[in-house]
Amino acid sequence: ETGAGKSIMLDALGLCIGDRADAKAVRAGADRAEISALFSVEQLPLAQAWLEQAALL
Numbered sequence: 001e002t003g004a005g006k007s008i009m010l011d012a013l014g015l016c017i018g019d020r021a022d023a024k025a026v027r028a029g030a031d032r033a034e035i036s037a038l039f040s041v042e043q044l045p046l047a048q049a050w051l052e053q054a055a056l057l
Contacts, residue, residue, distance in 0.1 A: 012037075 015021055016037040026033040041047040041057070051057035 011019075015035045021033065021035075041051065048057060
């Protein structure tokens with residue numbers, strides 16, 4: 001669907017994994033911006049298994 005926010009989500013995920021942000025994303029007068037994300041896989045056993053196998057969990 002158009003307007004469903006997919007691009008915003010993909011852009012946010014990209015920033016979380018190290019994509020460069022546009023300088024306009026940093027508040028005027030600030031030296032830097034900080035990006036963080038928290039993902040829960042408590043109810044996703046397949047994701048847990050994959051992350052454990054990849055030594056990421």
